[in-house]
Amino acid sequence: MTDNESARIKAICEIANIDDIEDLSDGYHTYKELYHQRAILFATIVNQNKGKSWKSWKHSDGKYCFDSNGEWFIVGIDTPEGSYTYHYSKEYWDYFHCKELEYGKEWDGHTEKDVVRLLSLEQKTKGYTKFVPCRFCGSNRRTKWYSKNEITLECKGCGKKISGRTGSEAKINWNRLMGDF
Numbered sequence: 001m002t003d004n005e006s007a008r009i010k011a012i013c014e015i016a017n018i019d020d021i022e023d024l025s026d027g028y029h030t031y032k033e034l035y036h037q038r039a040i041l042f043a044t045i046v047n048q049n050k051g052k053s054w055k056s057w058k059h060s061d062g063k064y065c066f067d068s069n070g071e072w073f074i075v076g077i078d079t080p081e082g083s084y085t086y087h088y089s090k091e092y093w094d095y096f097h098c099k100e101l102e103y104g105k106e107w108d109g110h111t112e113k114d115v116v117r118l119l120s121l122e123q124k125t126k127g128y129t130k131f132v133p134c135r136f137c138g139s140n141r142r143t144k145w146y147s148k149n150e151i152t153l154e155c156k157g158c159g160k161k162i163s164g165r166t167g168s169e170a171k172i173n174w175n176r177l178m179g180d181f
C-alpha cells in the first residue's frame with residue numbers, strides 16, 4: 001500500500017468513526033463480513049473440487065505470501081478455463097480440504113476479472129451434470145430414442161436431435177453442442 005492510500009484510508013476511517021477499515025459498512029455488510037463470506041464460499045467450491053485444488057503458505061518463488069511468515073496463505077483451483085487463486089489469513093487454513101503444496105503453483109496471469117473462470121467448473125463436471133436447455137428454442141424438455149447402435153435425444157420444443165453411442169455420451173454431446181463452450 002502506498003503512503004497516499006494509507007492516508008486516504010485513515011481519512012475514511014475518521015469520517016466513518018471506525019478504527020479499522022475492515023469495519024466500514026455499506027449499510028448492510030462490513031468489509032470484514034464480506035471477506036468472511038468470500039472465504040467460506042470459496043472453501044465450499046474448493047472442497048467440492050478437491051482434485052483440482054491446492055493450498056500453500058508460500059508462493060512459487062519460495063517466499064511466504066506477502067512476506068508474512070505464515071500469517072497468510074494462497075489457495076488455488078485449476079478450472080477448465082485456467083486457474084484462480086485467493087489469499088486468506090491463517091485462521092481459514094483448515095476450512096480448505098485440499099492438497100497442501102510446499103510452494104504455490106506459478107501465477108498464470110489471472111486477475112480479479114478472471115473470477116468468472118469459476119463458473120466453468122460446473123459445465124465440465126461429468127456424471128451429475130444437468131442438461132443445458134436447447135440453444136435453438138430454449139426448451140428444457142427432451143425425448144429419448146433408443147435404436148440398435150445409438151441413443152438419440154430429441155428436443156420437445158424444436159425437434160433438434162443429438163445422438164451418442166450410450167446415454168451418457170448422448171448427454172455429454174447434448175451439453176457440448178447446446179451449451180456455449
Ligand SMILES: [Zn+2]
Binds near residue numbers: 134136137138139157
Ligand atoms: Zn429446441
